Amino acid sequence: xxxxxxxxxxxxxxxxxxxxxxxxxxEKQLIAGEKPLVRPISSDExxxxxxxxxxxxxxxxxxVDFDAIARAEDAKTRxxxxxxxxxxxxx
Numbered sequence: 876x877x878x879x880x881x882x883x884x885x886x887x888x889x890x891x892x893x894x895x896x897x898x899x900x901x902e903k904q905l906i907a908g909e910k911p912l913v914r915p916i917s918s919d920e921x922x923x924x925x926x927x928x929x930x931x932x933x934x935x936x937x938x939v940d941f942d943a944i945a946r947a948e949d950a951k952t953r954x955x956x957x958x959x960x961x962x963x964x965x966x
Contacts, residue, residue, distance in 0.1 A: 877924050883931035894930070897937045901926035 888894040905911060905922040912934035915925055929935035 876921065877927065880924055880927035880931055884927045887930050887933065888937055893937055893939070897930065897935070898923060898926045901929065901935060 884898070885891070885894060888897060902922045905925055911925050912929045913925065913932055926935070
């Protein structure tokens with residue numbers, strides 16, 4: 876993995892967990908045969924480096940669905956309240 880590419884990609888996607896997931900998913904897509912969004916430097920360029928270059932050059936972005944996160948948090952809160960309630964059938 877090219878550290879300079881990693882630093883450039885990290886500037887575009889400052890969240891490390893998000894960047895890791897984005898690069899991992901894109902690497903799998905490239906391995907599966909999807910065409911790269913940037914011209915490979917060489918025929919044996921590592922797929923991770925290609926994915927990092929895609930992010931660093933702004934060809935690949937990530938979107939965060941904050942509404943989905945809020946819905947998931949709301950569901951967790953409702954479940955916790957429900958689980959904390961005593962059953963009306965308990966002794």
